[in-house]
Amino acid sequence: xxxxxxxxxxxxxxEVGLPLSNAKLAMWLFLATEIMFFAALxxxxxxxxxxxxxxxxxxxxxxxxxxxxxxMILLASSATMAFSLWSVERGDAAKQRLFLxxxxxxGFAFLGxxxxxxxxxxxxxxxxxxxxxxxxxxxxxxxxxxxTLTGFHALHVIAGLVMLAWLLIWSLVRTExxxxxxxxxxxxxxxxxxxxxxxxxxxxxxxxxx
Numbered sequence: 001x002x003x004x005x006x007x008x009x010x011x012x013x014x015e016v017g018l019p020l021s022n023a024k025l026a027m028w029l030f031l032a033t034e035i036m037f038f039a040a041l042x043x044x045x046x047x048x049x050x051x052x053x054x055x056x057x058x059x060x061x062x063x064x065x066x067x068x069x070x071x072m073i074l075l076a077s078s079a080t081m082a083f084s085l086w087s088v089e090r091g092d093a094a095k096q097r098l099f100l101x102x103x104x105x106x107g108f109a110f111l112g113x114x115x116x117x118x119x120x121x122x123x124x125x126x127x128x129x130x131x132x133x134x135x136x137x138x139x140x141x142x143x144x145x146x147x148t149l150t151g152f153h154a155l156h157v158i159a160g161l162v163m164l165a166w167l168l169i170w171s172l173v174r175t176e177x178x179x180x181x182x183x184x185x186x187x188x189x190x191x192x193x194x195x196x197x198x199x200x201x202x203x204x205x206x207x208x209x210x
Contacts, residue, residue, distance in 0.1 A: 027188045031195050034156075038199050041152065045145045045206065054137035058209055061126060061136055062146070063117075067208035070113050074197045077106035081190045084167075088186045093177025096186075100168040103193070107161045114154055121146075149203055156196050163189045 049055060058064060080102040087096035125132025126143055133139030167189055171177045178186060 021184060023184060023188060024191075027191055031191065034195065038152075038202075041149055042202060042206065045149060048141055048145060049210075052138045052141060056136055056138075056142055061121075061142070062208050064208045066113060066117050067204045070110050071200065071204050073106050073110045073113065074200050077103050077110070078194055078197045080106065081193050085183065085186050085190050088178050088183045089180060091176070091180050093171065093175070096177050097168065097171050100164060100171060104161060104164045104168060107157055107164065110157060111154060111161075114150065146207060149207065153196070153199055153203060156199070160189070160193050160196050163192065 056062070080099045084096055084099040084103060087093075087099055121127055121143070122130070124135075126136065126139075128140065128144055128147065130143070133143065136142055167178065167186060
């Protein structure tokens with residue numbers, strides 16, 4: 001009777017696992033390494049900045065309004081990225097394409113502003129080994145820090161734009177857009193893009209305001 005009763009009951013097995021998918025775990029681990037990378041760069045900048053007796057005053061070599069414009073651009077792109085994910089979750093192909101395209105355009109706008117800023121620095125000779133460094137307090141150290149921090153950040157923006165372009169193409173080639181069940185792929189790209197935005201929020205006051 002005991003054996004019959006045991007047979008009559010369904011046997012349930014539970015497996016211990018993390019409350020997130022392998023893909024999302026991998027993305028968070030990757031972002032953790034990126035956080036450590038930028039934390040090391042920013043820490044080196046802070047040590048060099050406060051270890052030198054002279055440093056360019058805010059809004060002299062670097063124009064605060066340029067940094068502010070780029071900050072607003074990236075904040076707007078974070079919002080459109082969030083709306084992109086929202087549109088995918090609801091199966092709205094038209095809106096997901098719209099918001100992905102807007103995020104992509106805002107990313108290119110950020111790089112355009114940065115290219116304009118770089119061109120100004122090169123025109124004045126403000127680059128490593130440039131003739132204008134003698135005009136800047138602690139010129140060689142300052143421009144090395146500036147181009148290292150903003151250059152690596154720009155490379156990460158470019159990587160994000162490649163991923164956004166892939167999502168947009170994927171949405172365009174399918175009549176129904178990116179399917180709901182694949183929304184996690186958009187979420188992973190969104191996590192990376194928000195990380196890029198957060199890094200800039202730290203760089204803006206450090207480089208342009210302090």
